[in-house]
Amino acid sequence: MAQSLREKVISAAVKYVADNGPDGLSFRQIAADAGVSHQAPYHHFGHRSAIFNEIALEGFKKFAADMGAPARDDEDSEICVRLCERYVAFAIANKGHFRVMFRADLCHLHESPETQKAADDAFATLLAAVSEMVGDSASIDEIRVQATAMWSLAHGLATLIIDGPLEKKIGRVSDRRALVRSVAQRAADGLRRA
Amino acid sequence: MAQSLREKVISAAVKYVADNGPDGLSFRQIAADAGVSHQAPYHHFGHRSAIFNEIALEGFKKFAADMGAPARDDEDSEICVRLCERYVAFAIANKGHFRVMFRADLCHLHESPETQKAADDAFATLLAAVSEMVGDSASIDEIRVQATAMWSLAHGLATLIIDGPLEKKIGRVSDRRALVRSVAQRAADGLRRA
């Protein structure tokens, strides 16, 4: 409960981004909502855009945890399908984080080695999952290509659902799940036969 | 040459978005650069965010034209690969447009039926190309699933290259082309065997 101002600011920003996108985010408004002076947040973040690094950091940590977790019973047995479903589920459940994480124009990763490392870790988790999928026989280049394919597919699906035109086309959750599963299944067929 | 103020403003905005992302785009700055008063652009666009609709409109038109064009000799004969390559090429060559087109939080399509229509047309073009790919035998649902898969793959690849972590990993153009082709080829294998 006893949330520090720093935490309050981050979670308020995440909520704003989830609801309205990152563009109009106002430090002063957040400060006012938190009942502190307009300058208080700057003590924790230096400048406005630094908060995006912080959001991305949180996001990448949770993302890696989600993607790397052992398979549950209620999940698809096919790894590729499972990864896609988790990817999309993460994006929807953490819209505020997701919208920031992959935006190089928002998070200046070079300014925050910690966020950079979290991003690298997340990619490594993905790579590990994919190499499990294709088996040990494949070359490192082959794994890289397949990881990129898997990643692109899941990422495209997630962004098109969250920000793009797919949002309206598949409003119902059941529709979305079925679509994601179908799409991932097709891709899995293509990838497995390396 | 005799560019109207309206055209000047749009192209300046597109350039800004390509270089810096959409966030800090300033109407006043654009007006100053064009040598007009700070209020002049408002005469053409009403409010700031309306310009994103205009950028998206331009983008969707060019996008549909690019994706729907007949195959050239120097392109891959596999439709799926060709579409992916064109998609990524469009995104890179029209970064300023692409960064706006699929952002529902930026373009309020409901305010601009014309842009909405252009977006629908673009999707229809994609759908037509995919149905050519899977053949006449497939059901409409199957085509839809495959179109979504194709679209997601290409879109994910493009956004990860433009805004995300793939940008640094594949700096050289030759690397990028090879990667896009490999990835698309794997996906094509999966999709063709409907």
Added chain:
DNA sequence: TGCCACGACTTGACACTATCAAGTTTTGCG
């Protein structure tokens, strides 16, 4: 020709924003 309505643009104002530069309060700790 005169005039006048309308589009294109300007000027001025207002509330809002990020951010610099100081202050003041709070808090942890020797």
Added chain:
DNA sequence: CGCAAAACTTGATAGTGTCAAGTCGTGGCA
């Protein structure tokens, strides 16, 4: 206790979107 550093406030400045009025030029019509 005392004090230093962290946490926060107050004030000012420059830049922003946008409302509300102007001004200016041009085409069309009596």
